[in-house]
Amino acid sequence: MGRKLFCEISPITYCISTQKEIGLRKLKNLRFHSRFARERSEDKLAVRLYRHSSLIRRRLGDVDMRLQENKAVNLALAAPRIDHILVRPGQIFSFWELVGKPSKASGYREGLVISSGRPGKGIGGGMCQFTNLIHWMVLHSDLRVVEHHHHDGVDLFPDFGRVIPFGTGTSILYNYLDYRFLNDSDSTYQLITYVDGEYLCGELRCNQCPSRKYHIECRNEFFSRERDGVYRNNEIYRIAVDPRTGSKITEELLRKNHARIAYDPAGLTVVDCTDHV
Numbered sequence: 001m002g003r004k005l006f007c008e009i010s011p012i013t014y015c016i017s018t019q020k021e022i023g024l025r026k027l028k029n030l031r032f033h034s035r036f037a038r039e040r041s042e043d044k045l046a047v048r049l050y051r052h053s054s055l056i057r058r059r060l061g062d063v064d065m066r067l068q069e070n071k072a073v074n075l076a077l078a079a080p081r082i083d084h085i086l087v088r089p090g091q092i093f094s095f096w097e098l099v100g101k102p103s104k105a106s107g108y109r110e111g112l113v114i115s116s117g118r119p120g121k122g123i124g125g126g127m128c129q130f131t132n133l134i135h136w137m138v139l140h141s142d143l144r145v146v147e148h149h150h151h152d153g154v155d156l157f158p159d160f161g162r163v164i165p166f167g168t169g170t171s172i173l174y175n176y177l178d179y180r181f182l183n184d185s186d187s188t189y190q191l192i193t194y195v196d197g198e199y200l201c202g203e204l205r206c207n208q209c210p211s212r213k214y215h216i217e218c219r220n221e222f223f224s225r226e227r228d229g230v231y232r233n234n235e236i237y238r239i240a241v242d243p244r245t246g247s248k249i250t251e252e253l254l255r256k257n258h259a260r261i262a263y264d265p266a267g268l269t270v271v272d273c274t275d276h277v
Contacts, residue, residue, distance in 0.1 A: 021176040029097070036097045037087040037183075044084075045190045045205040053199040054133050058234040060157040063112055063119060070109035073128030075200050077107055078130055082193045087183045092146065093191075095131055096175040098169055102127065112172065117154040117262075122229060124174070129200060131170040131179040134191065137204040138181050139168070139254075140214045140236060148182035155232045155259040165218035167257035210251055212240045223265065224273040230265045233258055 021150040029036075056075060057068045081099045100122025102108040111125025128151075138145060149171040159166075170179050183189055186208075192203040221234035235256050 003138070022174070022196040025178075029094075032092060032094075035090065035092050037085055037091040037093050038098070039086045039088070040084045041086055041190065042084060042204050044192065044203075045188065045207045046087075047206045047209050048203055049189075049206050049210065050137045050204045051202070052133060053196075053201045054129055056195065056198060056200055059160050060112070060119075063157075067110065067112045067121060071111040071129070072195070073107070073109050074091070074102065074111050074124055074126050074146065076195045078102075078127060079193045079200070081136075082130075082191055085191050086192060087143075087181075087189045087191070089183055089186050089188065091183050093181050093183075095134070095172060095179045097178075099127075101174050113173075114151050114156065117151070117156075117157070119156060128170055128172055130193075131172050132164075132168070133193075133200055133202045135170050135179060136164055136168060136216075137191075137202055139216055141189070141204055141206075142185050142187075142210060142212070143181045143188055144184055146182045147178050148254075149177045149179075153259055156263070157263040158263050165216065165234065165236055166221075166232060167218075167234055167255050167259070168216070181266045210243070213243045215239045215241065216254075223261070223268050223270045225265075225270045226273050230270055231258055231260050 010028055056072045057065070060068075061066070078099050082095075085093070085098060087093050100106075104123055108124040110121050110123055111127075113120050113122040113125040114128070135145070135148065148166075151169060151171045155166065167251070171177060172179055188207045190205040192205065194201050217237045217239060219235045219237060221232075224231045224233055236254045237251060238254050239251045241247060
């Protein structure tokens with residue numbers, strides 16, 4: 001077993017490391033300060049590019065459902081900080097610049113967090129669901145993702161009401177694991193976000209019709225039994241099409257996933273790959 005990192009020695013060293021990373025990110029943000037999107041408009045932009053909703057209270061293995069209830073509170077606090085934000089040409093959307101630090105004093109509660117590939121709990125937990133929603137909508141646009149972190153290498157929970165492919169999620173942690181996208185087009189974009197009690201809802205809007213539309217496809221999805229466990233595999237593709245003719249313009253592989261599952265594989269169809277690994 002290798003030497004522990006400084007942040008792994010004790011809760012105190014973890015806190016010190018966290019505060020160091022937060023401070024470093026704040027310094028780095030100074031050079032982008034004028035480019036961060038902060039303007040809002042109560043009027044919705046003319047063209048709705050994409051709309052999506054995400055079930056808030058999901059059963060995730062044996063995770064305490066109280067954490068899901070707390071997540072509902074956290075999302076309701078964060079949604080207005082993003083709602084109706086405009087991202088003009090040349091601007092950068094930063095989730096944490098808009099939402100700020102989740103704290104108990106601000107009303108945030110203890111929710112589910114993922115740390116080092118394991119579930120835990122922390123103030124403001126569950127916010128990844130918010131950036132998951134935003135990322136899924138952004139993938140259906142010309143916007144360019146410039147910071148995106150994953151819960152790499154692990155599939156923590158069996159599917160429950162999944163509507164988007166595994167591997168298109170995000171990982172965030174205030175403030176140094178952020179979710180950001182850049183508007184390097186000549187159009188203005190707008191995010192509409194709100195909760196309706198049961199769902200986290202979002203719209204991505206634009207001031208003009210796009211020259212292409214996007215579809216996300218999951219391919220080659222299967223579970224494989226390997227020497228050290230069962231893995232979930234898939235490939236995520238993004239296909240751009242001409243909205244007038246429906247013909248394909250481009251196709252790109254966004255991500256190839258190979259994630260060890262952390263739950264009982266009973267009931268899954270698993271391909272035995274032990275002889276090939």
